[in-house]
Amino acid sequence: MKWKNPDTGWSPVRLHLLPKLVGTPLEIIDVAMVRELIYDIREHKGVATSLSCHGWADRIFSYAIEHDYCKHNPAALIKAARVGNRNKRTRWLTTPEIKRYLTGLYQSNGYRGYKLALHLLLMLALRKAELCGAAWGEIDFEKGELLIPSGRMKTKKDHLVILQTQAIEMLQELQRLGGGSPWVMPMPTKPSRAMHSNNIDATHGAALAVGDIIDYNIHDHRHTASTHLREQGHSPEVVETALSHAIPGMAGTYSHAQYKTQRREMLQSWANLCHMIVLLPMIFLRLTTSIHFLPV
Incomplete structure (x- = not known):
């Protein structure tokens, strides 16, 4: 076989x-x-x-x-x-695992567009279909926002996604890779249609293999983002709003507008952290190498 x-x-x-x-x-x-x-x-x-x-x-x-x-x-x-029975998943990546995942993602063989999509899912804490079914008409690059219509949301409500600086750069690269398609992630064989979200599964699997990470699926990116954001001290209501989770009581009624500024600051700090997790060891290596060769 x-x-x-x-x-x-x-x-x-x-x-x-x-x-x-x-x-x-x-x-x-x-x-x-x-x-x-x-x-x-x-x-x-x-x-x-x-x-x-x-x-x-x-x-x-x-x-x-x-x-x-x-x-x-x-x-x-x-x-x-x-x-056994699958209980509600609580798997999330530790800081060293995030480094191994993102490093493995970009080192693995595969289409760069799929790698960017997986990185975006981690940074934006979106569900697969919410990104893979997105159209360029839903994105406002000047405002740094993606507005997902209710028809594509699990909650059946419009969801405003705050785009970090890094996310905007990745989306602009995806737009170039798309070659004029109206979709953020177009179908490879028919760019006039959005691709199926399962297309990125193999690239995710390759990143896990390279990074030596087990029992971790793409949806767990949302658990990873939520866990780290809470550990950083961000308000649970702001985190839940970013994840498009229902918030009980009056806090949930006004969360869409009330937490916009907080979400922008929170998600930008999360994107910066993901970036530095991968970049910092490289900077440290360069610094130690430079110091080693400084004249006495």
């Missing part, structure tokens, strides 16, 4: 399935073997990772059966409910 490059999104296979199953004929792999492996992954890596590996095993064996590599699918006989 021919495997694709694991650094383009197959990290659960590379990290957890292949080390145990590589070299084993598919016909010999039975339900007991797969179940033991999945349960072992659950014990050491958690439910989410074990469920992901179970899903990959199911898809791989289904593909193998379809192409006559084997005749049975042991993973299909193991119910996902027996592996």
Whole structure:
């Protein structure tokens, strides 16, 4: 069976399935073997990772059966409910992980537009579809704002996104890459239409593989931004407004306009932090190198 490059999104296979199953004929792999492996992954890596590996095993064996590599699918006989239930995710990236993720993102192979999109999702704390379905007509570069209409929002309400200096530069590069398309992220084969948000998943997987990060999906960017912003001391109401979460009581009634200035300051500081996390080690290296060669 021919495997694709694991650094383009197959990290659960590379990290957890292949080390145990590589070299084993598919016909010999039975339900007991797969179940033991999945349960072992659950014990050491958690439910989410074990469920992901179970899903990959199911898809791989289904593909193998379809192409006559084997005749049975042991993973299909193991119910996902027996592996575990996905609870509400709380995964977020620590500061060192942010550095590894962003460094890995730009070092990985792939289309630059997808890399910029993933970086923007982290900085703006948007959902995938909110960015990938955006049109240039929704963006005001002079004001530094993106207004997402209610029809594309999970909350069914218009959402004003404050664009940081770095975000504006990235969006302007995406506009050049789009070649005149009306969409921020156009479909590669048909630029007159917005691409599907899942197109960036493989690039995200490649960044995880290069950065050696596990059990982290794109939506977790929102948890990462929320956690770091709260740790920086920003008001929960301002953070929740930036994430387009419902705020109870009168605070929620006026949050759209009331927190605009605070959101701009908060999100700019977040973008600056993401930038410095990656840039600071490079500056430190240059400084120490320069000091080392200073004449005595």
